[in-house]
Amino acid sequence: MNDSTLVSSLMDRDVAGVTIGWVDNNGIVRSRTVPVGELPSAVRRGVGVTAVFAVFDSHDGITFAHEGLSTPSGDVRLIPVVDSPSDVVPLAGQPGIAWANGRQVSADGSPWPYDQRSVLERQVSRAADAGFEVKAGFEMEMVITRESDGTPAHRGPAYSANALRDIDEFTVRLLRDLAANGISIGQLHAEYGDSQVEIALSPLGPVEAADAQVLARQTIHSAAQTHGLRVSFAPLPSLAGAGNGWHLHTSLARDGVNALTGDDEYGLSAVGRNYIAGLVRELPGIVAVTAPSSGSLLRRRPGYWAGAYGFWGVENREAAIRLVPSSPLLGTEHTNVELKACDASANPYLALAVTIAAGLDGIADGRELTDPIQEDVGGWDDDRRLAAGISPLATTHEEQRANLVSSGLVRRVLGDQLLGAFVACRDADEAWAANRSDDDVLESLRWIY
Numbered sequence: 001m002n003d004s005t006l007v008s009s010l011m012d013r014d015v016a017g018v019t020i021g022w023v024d025n026n027g028i029v030r031s032r033t034v035p036v037g038e039l040p041s042a043v044r045r046g047v048g049v050t051a052v053f054a055v056f057d058s059h060d061g062i063t064f065a066h067e068g069l070s071t072p073s074g075d076v077r078l079i080p081v082v083d084s085p086s087d088v089v090p091l092a093g094q095p096g097i098a099w100a101n102g103r104q105v106s107a108d109g110s111p112w113p114y115d116q117r118s119v120l121e122r123q124v125s126r127a128a129d130a131g132f133e134v135k136a137g138f139e140m141e142m143v144i145t146r147e148s149d150g151t152p153a154h155r156g157p158a159y160s161a162n163a164l165r166d167i168d169e170f171t172v173r174l175l176r177d178l179a180a181n182g183i184s185i186g187q188l189h190a191e192y193g194d195s196q197v198e199i200a201l202s203p204l205g206p207v208e209a210a211d212a213q214v215l216a217r218q219t220i221h222s223a224a225q226t227h228g229l230r231v232s233f234a235p236l237p238s239l240a241g242a243g244n245g246w247h248l249h250t251s252l253a254r255d256g257v258n259a260l261t262g263d264d265e266y267g268l269s270a271v272g273r274n275y276i277a278g279l280v281r282e283l284p285g286i287v288a289v290t291a292p293s294s295g296s297l298l299r300r301r302p303g304y305w306a307g308a309y310g311f312w313g314v315e316n317r318e319a320a321i322r323l324v325p326s327s328p329l330l331g332t333e334h335t336n337v338e339l340k341a342c343d344a345s346a347n348p349y350l351a352l353a354v355t356i357a358a359g360l361d362g363i364a365d366g367r368e369l370t371d372p373i374q375e376d377v378g379g380w381d382d383d384r385r386l387a388a389g390i391s392p393l394a395t396t397h398e399e400q401r402a403n404l405v406s407s408g409l410v411r412r413v414l415g416d417q418l419l420g421a422f423v424a425c426r427d428a429d430e431a432w433a434a435n436r437s438d439d440d441v442l443e444s445l446r447w448i449y
């Protein structure tokens with residue numbers, strides 16, 4: 001399909017504008033909308049956006065603390081990624097608008113070191129070079145309230161049909177809109193927290209999984225708005241309740257067959273063992289990218305299934321790394337690894353990139369896997385955890401920052417420039433939070449994702 005055929009087919013569907021979305025270093029989806037007739041030009045030349053989006057913080061402040069982007073000068077091009085016509089999605093919930101995911105390139109068209117999408121693409125290529133195809137999918141938890149008065153949209157109980165009946169019209173619209181927008185989900189349910197709901201996206205290739213997560217957010221927000229509801233994807237909507245985890249599931253296939261599955265006592269292959277060992281080894285650095293915000297640090301509490309401690313277990317929901325094994329019922333393709341310490345404030349492209357890289361490193365090094373832990377280690381005393389080699393993951397900015405800058409893995413995957421910008425964003429968020437209460441910090445993050 002050529003440019004003009006694509007534009008006419010979009011116009012036939014009454015599309016007036018194409019929104020080009022990308023995710024910044026705070027997990028915020030930023031966008032530009034072009035009139036539909038300008039799409040071909042945008043695909044060829046991009047639209048201009050400031051270079052300092054890489055150093056926007058969670059409060060729309062711009063930090064100039066990162067050396068590479070220390071002035072307001074500079075422009076980059078945002079290019080809608082349109083490899084096939086289906087990459088431009090007329091939005092079911094926003095008649096007249098279509099969606100495309102964006103890539104940032106330098107003004108001369110060369111790669112822009114701060115482009116998060118390219119970071120993930122590099123890890124996908126690296127996996128392919130090692131003979132692996134990666135599959136990934138996010139679970140998305142959210143809290144839904146009434147727009148008019150902020151009251152809960154459902155009354156529970158957790159996981160109940162009663163709860164979902166309270167938001168029946170929204171649910172039906174959401175299921176229809178997700179399908180119309182080409183997003184496949186495994187399931188939807190009322191989650192444990194107050195007025196919480198979860199959808200689980202079906203597994204896809206990593207870049208496609210990140211793209212789907214971004215489009216799912218847009219789809220969910222629109223469906224909610226239509227029904228007078230408002231959705232918070234924030235890692236911790238309020239101190240009182242459960243957090244919103246966006247758990248990240250990954251698996252590897254070789255020659256079309258799940259490469260994690262094997263015949264050790266946990267149903268793992270050597271590759272599967274090394275993959276998990278690689279993830280566990282790098283957890284402090286990984287979670288500084290996959291759950292990076294002030295809200296993420298507050299979400300990271302034992303007893304909430306949010307991955308507060310750095311260990312792995314088989315189906316252990318308190319573990320930061322949960323093995324989801326195959327079974328005779330589920331079949332050998334089912335094996336996957338869930339990272340609990342991931343949330344909406346992560347850039348999904350970066351989150352996937354560091355996760356995949358850590359697993360591939362584990363395989364490359366033949367990293368030995370420790371025994372799984374099946375208990376809630378939050379109930380253990382410090383000595384017992386120490387003896388088992390289990391540390392709490394960071395809960396302060398200082399610890400998390402130190403883990404970020406000292407992780408060779410994160411530096412290699414993001415590159416010095418993007419890492420520098422990412423750290424500057426975290427520092428700016430911390431400076432904003434310094435003289436404010438936890439409640440005020442959470443309030444400031446509640447609606448931004």
Ligand code: GLU
Pocket residue numbers: 141192242243244245246299304305306307317340
């Ligand atoms: N809401 C929990 C979190 O913050 C997760 C609950 C679950 O395991 O589904 O991650």
Ligand code: MG
Pocket residue numbers: 139141191198
């Ligand atoms: Mg859940």
